[in-house]
Amino acid sequence: MTAYRAAAPHRPVADYGRRFDGQPVVHCPDCHWAQALDKNLHEGPYGLIYWHRDHPDDAVDHLAALPNHLAIPAYVRWVAQGHWLAIEDQRSEGPGILFGTECLEIFQSVSADGGLERAVFAYTQQRCVFPSTARAGIEDAAVGLFRTGLLRPAPDLQ
Incomplete structure (x- = not known):
């Protein structure tokens, strides 16, 4: 384990003094990778820390401003949980x-x-609310998903 740490090009850490929405932040001082740790999704910082050490080129600053175009990362999986559909972050051991x-x-x-336009339209229709209210709700939820690493900036769609 010590040899692995010495050979690792990045040294990500959990920063419990820095928080986003009450959750601690996991970041790498050697690059720009940072994200919020979700206690229900990630079950501790070590899965994310080890994942970043193994994938240093896949570094996204999830604490930056929400980009215009988003994508779902390959490590996000849909799983059956009883009769419901759940989301799993395969970088960590959380359920x-x-x-x-x-x-x-x-x-x-x-x-x-x-983009988020289809989600705003669906939310407006489903809840019978004004589009501005729907946009605020959708953008707030998207920011939470982005901060915890479940969404990432999309490659250029042009």
């Missing part, structure tokens, strides 16, 4: 967790075109 319908709408919208 899959259930999300609300707005998160499902976000994943469908991002899968279709990288």
Whole structure:
């Protein structure tokens, strides 16, 4: 284990003094990788820390501003949890967790075109709310998904 740590080009750490939405931040001082740690999704920082050491080129600053176009990372998987559909982050050993319908709408919208417009439209229709209210709810949920690493910036769609 010591030899592995000495050979690792990156030294990611959990920073319990720095928080996002009450959750500690995991980051790498050797690059720009950072994200919020979700206690229900990640079950501790070590899975994410080891994942970043093994994949230093896949470094995304999830604490930056939400980009215009998003993508679902390859490590995010849909899993069956009873009769429900849950999301699992395969970088860590945490179980899959259930999300609300707005998160499902976000994943469908991002899968279709990288944007949130379809999710806003679906949320507006489903909840019978004004588009501005729907946009605020969808963007708030998307920021949470982005901060915890379940969404990432999309490659250029042009």
